[in-house]
Amino acid sequence: MDDYVSRVMEACGLPKYYKSRYPHEFSGGQRQRICIARALALNPDFIVCDEPVSALDVSIQAQVINLLRDLQREYGLTYLFISHDLSVVEHISDTLGVMYLGNIVEFAETEMLFSRPLHPYTRALLSAIPVPDPDYKMDRILLKGSIPSPTKPPNGCKFHTRCEECMDICTRVAPDFREIEPGHYCACHLYGGADTMSGVSAAHMPWYSDRASRREEGKMRLSRGEMRSVIAGALGASLLVALVFAGVFAGFILFLEMIVFK
Template sequence: MTQASHFLEVKNMKQYFPIRKGVFKRTVGYVRAVDDVSFFIDDQETLGLVGESGCGKTTLGRTVLHLLKPTEGKAFFMGQNVETMLSDNPRGIRQKMQIIFQDPYGSLNPRMTVNEIVGEAVRYYGLCSKRELDDYISEVLSKCGMLPEHRFRYPHEFSGGQRQRISIARALALKPKFVVCDEPVSALDVSIRSQILNLLNDLKEQLKLTYLFISHDLAVVRHISDRVAVMYLGKIVEKAPKLEFFSNPLHPYSHALLSAIPVPDPKRQRQRIILEGDVPSPANPPSGCRFNPRCRYAMERCKKEQPPLVDVGNGHFVACFLHSK
């Protein structure tokens, strides 16, 4: 089955986790981690997915890759249904779609050397002969800013930034086309973040990669993304090209996120928007607009109806009754 011309397209994706209680573990409800999400990413583009912790960003990324089987919805990669591709040729699709995890230490096996970590999948997929394997691993590590002698060390012998470079090398060793970057710099020191972001940008240009870049930091997203999608409590509430989003944010939640970005000028002060109340539970989301209990512009309509994601021009979409008829 073929689909639209976008490099990656996600349609009406849902990921619900059952809540079970009692002796017989009966299902009494669901955690709606991802609830009817649709978006696309074009070839060699970076889509930045932002939102507070717990809004469903990581779950969405893993569901797109089918590391978690979706409750509903479909993902199409290069015109083909990912679920169908997994059934027909799981090795092929797994090679083309990779992920870089948030915690570079927790995602690396402490009992394996860098040579084994990066080379394991290369051997499994037979990307090169045994004779060429060491040179191939050294070349991949070199692209990620590591030295050939690092191949014989273990993860605990490296700094956080170096471990993340190893994680990136492991993902890129399979020559993927699409990479989910799951908060790849959030666990790193601020001084190291820009190095890793610049590395990801350079690799994207060299290897013609496409990224879904997940982050809670809009300053990071501004640096690396081509388009931005804002997620709140399992739903995308705004998406737009980067320049359009940062110059003209429309959703009240986007305004609050942008107000939290530090200004690198002590003479300038940004008026911080403090959101009242706690983030509602995805197991029991509020009726109507999910942001309405914390929104200073909430109307009676917002409590009863769920605003659709509407096009307001310039590739800008927003789910808010302030900007829809």
């Protein structure tokens, strides 16, 4: 057992002599590696990563993300990555779901979702990604109002109280979560029976085209693996984790009537 623990620790970048240290002697990045090692020790196929790089500085975030990628390739792992950090999610995930008040409002391959966001909430989130240039003025979409109570959500679309594109139907009828274009799902009345190509593409927004050009300059692209990500608030993340584990215990995870993990 001692040798096995040492091998798992070393796989996560932790020297085996760390076994004799006390918790207060570890840095934030080391503690995160320990959490990963604890999960890896069970020899899993599927790992839920709930905010794995939160409260870490950028350099440590990069180390943890690279570690997760290395472990994914070596052990054939599948991750469900829950995070508020869009800039991190963009680089590590293959598919991405956006949650609002406990519900997934948009789901697509990450590249598709970033280049062509459909839901107004997704557009607002993408517009908030910072650009590392003090002279650049962000063209942010500011959401008005406050998040409704999860115990007493509004009628109709849960986002309508903060949506600038709210229509009368939004206040009365909850939109169906359906496929708007191949592989791209969204819950929004803006796309009910309309030409899907009439939606606003992020590529046509000034903040996106400028950010995209800056991002391509010297950007390191990580190799693709089995990585799923969800942008979620605290309630949405907790609910999602509960649902995921319910699916895992049943032998599979069912999403949009498709088996995504078995």
